[in-house]
Amino acid sequence: MTHTTQRGSLRVVGLGPGADALLTDSVRSAIAGATDAFGYFPYVERLSGLGHLTLHGSDNREELGRARSALNLAAQGRKVLMLSSGDPGVFAMASAVFEVLDEAGPEELARWVAVDIDVQPGITAMLAAAARLGAPLGHDFCAINLSDNLKPAAVIERRIQLAAQADFAMAFYNPCSKSRPEGFERALRVLRQECEPQRLICFARNVSHADETLRVVQLQDVQAEMADMRTVVIVGNSQTRQVGRYVYTPRSYGVAGSR
Amino acid sequence: MTHTTQRGSLRVVGLGPGADALLTDSVRSAIAGATDAFGYFPYVERLSGLGHLTLHGSDNREELGRARSALNLAAQGRKVLMLSSGDPGVFAMASAVFEVLDEAGPEELARWVAVDIDVQPGITAMLAAAARLGAPLGHDFCAINLSDNLKPAAVIERRIQLAAQADFAMAFYNPCSKSRPEGFERALRVLRQECEPQRLICFARNVSHADETLRVVQLQDVQAEMADMRTVVIVGNSQTRQVGRYVYTPRSYGVAGSR
Numbered sequence: 001m002t003h004t005t006q007r008g009s010l011r012v013v014g015l016g017p018g019a020d021a022l023l024t025d026s027v028r029s030a031i032a033g034a035t036d037a038f039g040y041f042p043y044v045e046r047l048s049g050l051g052h053l054t055l056h057g058s059d060n061r062e063e064l065g066r067a068r069s070a071l072n073l074a075a076q077g078r079k080v081l082m083l084s085s086g087d088p089g090v091f092a093m094a095s096a097v098f099e100v101l102d103e104a105g106p107e108e109l110a111r112w113v114a115v116d117i118d119v120q121p122g123i124t125a126m127l128a129a130a131a132r133l134g135a136p137l138g139h140d141f142c143a144i145n146l147s148d149n150l151k152p153a154a155v156i157e158r159r160i161q162l163a164a165q166a167d168f169a170m171a172f173y174n175p176c177s178k179s180r181p182e183g184f185e186r187a188l189r190v191l192r193q194e195c196e197p198q199r200l201i202c203f204a205r206n207v208s209h210a211d212e213t214l215r216v217v218q219l220q221d222v223q224a225e226m227a228d229m230r231t232v233v234i235v236g237n238s239q240t241r242q243v244g245r246y247v248y249t250p251r252s253y254g255v256a257g258s259r
Numbered sequence: 260m261t262h263t264t265q266r267g268s269l270r271v272v273g274l275g276p277g278a279d280a281l282l283t284d285s286v287r288s289a290i291a292g293a294t295d296a297f298g299y300f301p302y303v304e305r306l307s308g309l310g311h312l313t314l315h316g317s318d319n320r321e322e323l324g325r326a327r328s329a330l331n332l333a334a335q336g337r338k339v340l341m342l343s344s345g346d347p348g349v350f351a352m353a354s355a356v357f358e359v360l361d362e363a364g365p366e367e368l369a370r371w372v373a374v375d376i377d378v379q380p381g382i383t384a385m386l387a388a389a390a391r392l393g394a395p396l397g398h399d400f401c402a403i404n405l406s407d408n409l410k411p412a413a414v415i416e417r418r419i420q421l422a423a424q425a426d427f428a429m430a431f432y433n434p435c436s437k438s439r440p441e442g443f444e445r446a447l448r449v450l451r452q453e454c455e456p457q458r459l460i461c462f463a464r465n466v467s468h469a470d471e472t473l474r475v476v477q478l479q480d481v482q483a484e485m486a487d488m489r490t491v492v493i494v495g496n497s498q499t500r501q502v503g504r505y506v507y508t509p510r511s512y513g514v515a516g517s518r
Contacts, residue, residue: 021288024382026280063510089389091510095397098507102500117505119390123283123380130348131378138354140418142401142427150511159399162425166418168401241361246376248357251322251350252409 008074008115012094014087014122015043019208022123030081030120038070039083039093047083061149063096071100071108074115087124091145091173094119125232126171129204132214134246136202136234139253141169146176146183156183157190164194169249170235175227184233185224191235195219200236202247203227216247267333267374271353273346273381274302278467281382289340289379297329298342298352306342320408322355330359330367333374346383350404350432353378384491385430388463391473393505395461395493398512400428405435405442415442416449423453428508429494434486443492444483450494454478459495461506462486475506 011030016022031037034053037044041057048055056073058066067082074080084092097117104112130137142163146156163170175184191199197220205213205228215226227233240249270289275281290296293312296303300316307314315332317325326341333339343351356376363371389396401422405415422429434443450458456479464472464487474485486492499508 016283019285021285022283022380024275024281024283026278029280087386087390089386089394089396091397094390094394095507095510098393098397098502098505099509101505102502102507119394121281121382121386121390123382124386127346127348127380127383131346131353131380135348135353135357135378137348137402138350138357140401140403142399142422142425143396144399150514152513155513159425159427162421163401163427166401166421168418168422243357243361246357246360248354248361250358251354254411254414255409 006077008077008080010070010074010080010082010097010115010117012082012084012088012097012117012119014084014092014120014124015046016123017086017125017128017208018206022128022208024120024122026120027122034079034081036073036078037081037083038066039081043083043085053081063093064100067093067097067100071097071112071115075111084122085125087122088119089121090124090143125173125207126234128207129171129202129232129234132204132207132212133202133216133234135248136200136236136240137169137171137249138251139169139237139239139249140166141171141237143171143173145173146187147174147180148183149180153186157186160187160190161194164191167237169237169240172227172233172235174229175231175233177229184227188222188224191219195235196238199238200240200242200247202234202236203231204234205231207232216242265336267336267339269329269333269339269341269356269374269376270379271341271343271347271356271377272379273343273351273383274305275382276345276384276387276467277465281387281467283379283381285379286381293338293340295332295337296340296342297325302342302344312340322352323359326352326356326359330356330371330374334370343381344384346381347378348380349383349402384432384466385493387466388430388461388491388493391463391466391471392461392475392493393502394507395459395495395499396428396430396508397510398428398496398498398508399425400430400496402430402432404432405446406433406439407442408439412445416445419446419449420453423450426496428496428499431486431492431494433488434490434492436488443486447481447483450478454494455497458497459499459501459506461493461495462490463493464490466491475501
């Protein structure tokens with residue numbers, strides 16, 4: 001039985017990088033109160049033990065269709081979750097939902113207007129990785145998605161170049177994938193032009209999972225194969241240092257007392 | 260009674276932007292298992308209802324002394340928390356702890372070497388703000404601390420200029436403070452040189468608190484007074500748009516079908 005008189009909702013929630021201990025209470029409550037969950041197959045799989053939820057898994061790159069289906073079901077009065085890993089607002093499903101809303105025709109808009117939409121943040125991969133490494137993002141930094149699926153490679157290269165000139169630490173999402181293996185290699189070429197050979201590059205793979213690996217390498221020793229689709233790469237700024245097993249970027253920059 | 264034979268710990272934890280619902284389970288567990296909590300007065304105040312904790316509040320700008328005191332207490336076998344708001348790795352206490360470790364003399368190092376140190380991520384202000392606004396950070400973005408307390412104003416201005424040329428969305432932390440009111444004004448001057456007058460600027464104040472306010476303004480209508488020390492400012496990129504009450508940045512950029 002669908003409750004067509006009840007106002008439906010779409011909660012776009014972030015599941016964090018993997019470990020349940022990194023969920024927020026807010027996201028736990030949203031999961032407990034939902035009737036349906038949409039998302040990329042491995043994310044809905046994380047909720048497969050919860051009997052109260054109808055799971056709607058879909059493939060990667062079907063983000064817009066997934067968002068439309070979720071809005072349609074919410075319009076029928078269901079309490080719908082849209083699952084992202086990490087934070088839904090960082091290279092994840094939140095933008096896709098708003099793109100679909102923005103491109104909706106009058107008929108869809110009339111159907112969706114009553115849906116209560118909200119976004120609930122989660123621990124995004126770069127911040128989970130940074131915490132495990134120490135504090136490599138403790139000064140100004142940027143986040144760049146290296147996939148050229150939705151933007152030209154030239155834009156990515158130019159952004160890395162300008163970010164290096166600004167001396168931002170950088171977090172690279174989607175450094176490469178099976179279908180697009182060359183993203184991280186292209187980024188490396190730019191880094192080698194712009195940065196000193198000793199620049200610290202951190203590879204954090206499957207952060208918070210049982211098989212998590214962390215690796216810190218100087219730029220001159222980096223190999224393209226060190227990053228795969230489950231890796232977040234963090235590039236230090238020119239001041240990033242190691243102390244013991246930790247990597248950190250000092251808070252101060254270019255002033256007396258800073259390094 | 261202090262347990263000098265037990266290995267002490269220092270957990271650098273993020274409390275999120277304010278609402279308890281944005282705490283992670285991991286941070287809740289760390290709080291439950293701790294004996295002492297250090298931090299800026301308002302952050303330790305958040306834990307004042309917990310009888311099992313000895314609270315050690317200190318003033319702003321006393322980060323290094325606070326980190327040293329916490330390490331010293333942990334070296335005595337205590338379970339010590341270092342509290343940050345948001346995420347400890349983003350313009351917060353994690354870097355200060357590693358700076359103190361890095362600058363330690365042999366005597367301090369000998370005392371601190373047995374302390375189990377870790378960092379536990381939290382929801383940082385810009386991602387909490389982005390979720391409330393929609394998805395303004397859904398494409399490549401950067402985070403810049405506008406305080407010139409620890410870096411020269413010229414470095415900040417240059418970074419904003421390069422970030423605008425890279426067409427990053429930007430999150431500004433500490434846009435101004437009582438002692439340094441001019442940070443956001445300086446940033447505005449650079450934005451007005453580099454960006455079109457219609458650029459969307461979001462002001463998110465006291466996110467997740469009862470008195471949260473959100474405001475979205477075109478660059479041409481921004482006044483410096485719109486930001487204070489409790490505000491995170493999010494600057495859209497050239498593609499950032501509004502749909503209904505939401506602000507979002509499309510995932511695609513500079514390719515057919517993107518705006």
